[in-house]
Amino acid sequence: MLYIVFCEQAIEAFGVGRVVASGHPDFEKDDLVAGLISWGEYSIVKGAIMLNKLDPMGFPLSYHVGILGFSGLTAFGGFFEICKPKKERKVFVSAASGSVGNLVGQYAKLFGCYVVGCAGTKQKVELLKEKLGFDDAFNYKEETDLNSALKRHFPDGIDIYFDNVGAEMLEAAVANMNTFGRVAVCGVISEYTDARKRAAPSMLDVVYKQINIRGFLAADLMSVYADFISTTVDHLRNGKIHVLEDISRGVDSIPNAFMGLFRGDNVGKKIVQIADE
Amino acid sequence: MLYIVFCEQAIEAFGVGRVVASGHPDFEKDDLVAGLISWGEYSIVKGAIMLNKLDPMGFPLSYHVGILGFSGLTAFGGFFEICKPKKERKVFVSAASGSVGNLVGQYAKLFGCYVVGCAGTKQKVELLKEKLGFDDAFNYKEETDLNSALKRHFPDGIDIYFDNVGAEMLEAAVANMNTFGRVAVCGVISEYTDARKRAAPSMLDVVYKQINIRGFLAADLMSVYADFISTTVDHLRNGKIHVLEDISRGVDSIPNAFMGLFRGDNVGKKIVQIADE
The missing domain is CATH 3.90.180.10 (Medium-chain alcohol dehydrogenases, catalytic domain)
Structure with a gap:
């Protein structure tokens, strides 16, 4: 095989x-x-x-x-090493039913965070809420104003944004971010398909809210590999993580x-x- | 008084x-x-x-x-805490003759980095090179293409960008940044005067070069205050830093x-x- x-x-x-x-x-x-x-x-x-x-x-x-491969390592290392979460922090994940996003949300829930994801179909949104245990989820294609959508889902602001898409979603996330918020930039679907579709987040927000925006690659997360494998294997054997x-x-x-x-x-x-x- | x-x-x-x-x-x-x-x-x-x-x-x-006040603390803490420099790293400072920028450049030179600054008049550029000891400097108003200007001044790429202006300069800096480059976002002159003049840096660059963009405020740098005062007073008494x-x-x-x-x-x-x- x-x-x-x-x-x-x-x-x-x-x-x-x-x-x-x-x-x-x-x-x-x-x-x-x-x-x-x-x-x-x-x-x-x-x-x-x-x-x-x-x-x-x-x-x-x-x-x-x-x-148990690169998707898992990217989600695990990206969330724990780049986002440096604490329990009960408010976490937003875009492309949340994707290979990495779904795992980020699940790791974040298992860790004790409040997690909202977005995806592009009703079925995906249902999956996030019903099967993967996200606290909430929404279909970004049904939203006319992403800024308002995030304000509605995060009335107390976003602490961590795990970004797989870039563009307007990144702008809206930065606008709704709390002080010392962290953005882990994992992927940029918008720019893969159209290099002109760039995010222009408010840098005034970045300064005044002391936001950290960080791009990363799984290859740089090998230091957590052993921890990633043992934690994930445990979750799998205990039926706590959905594949x-x-x-x-x-x-x-x-x-x-x-x-x-x-x-x-x-x-x-x-x-x-x-x-x- | x-x-x-x-x-x-x-x-x-x-x-x-x-x-x-x-x-x-x-x-x-x-x-x-x-x-x-x-x-x-x-x-x-x-x-x-x-x-x-x-x-x-x-x-x-x-x-x-x-x-010895907030400008100094912002420059000192922003450079050493946010940019986490190493000797010989390539440092770019915008608004380099401003209250914070000129000190960032001087601290970076005293620390052993290679420093290029940009400013908006010929006189300011001369000052940076002749009086403040910058390795090089340029007048951004004389450049038609900031991307090329940075490529010319940093043929080996930028390791650290201390950003005081945002907009196109931030975009060009990210485009010319090396792997694991760091951007300390200290000020956003472009957005102060026109909120629509936002930076839209390539997030693909941010991901693949694993760039860290971080906003900060001097108020969050009080942990280095004692170090800032003693270092700066030493430099002042030894005539190593220009006021x-x-x-x-x-x-x-x-x-x-x-x-x-x-x-x-x-x-x-x-x-x-x-x-x-």
């Missing part, structure tokens, strides 16, 4: 697979591996620098490209899966299963 | 003066005091909560509303002094001397 997910801007792919033949002393036939591989049913990896043996720990292999996967099958599904990321088609981690076991 | 400076948005004034009469047990006639007072030759202060006795330490009184003051005299000069801040008239700290000793 081979599970592959889109990596950064899909230039390379992160996946898990099983070794069918190896000339490398560290890997043997039938070993499970995770790392950077190319798109396809079979992948020739030279040097193996970006490939590691994988211990599935009893979980489905797909978990290792999602909740949202959106799996399509076969090489043919790759283009649509990729484009769907920008249309907001996916719910949870978008994964392409290239081959069965 | 009475020296007064503009405080935040000039709603209140920060000044030094001499007590002419006191009914408060902590203050006696002829005591020097510093704190929030009203504009005028004489000021009645009730409660004295925002007023402290002042030890001039042998320095002119005007220093205590500038380099830039722009003093106008008399109550009549207040309106023009205030408006001049937004026109960029002042060089260094704008101070109004209300009364002679």
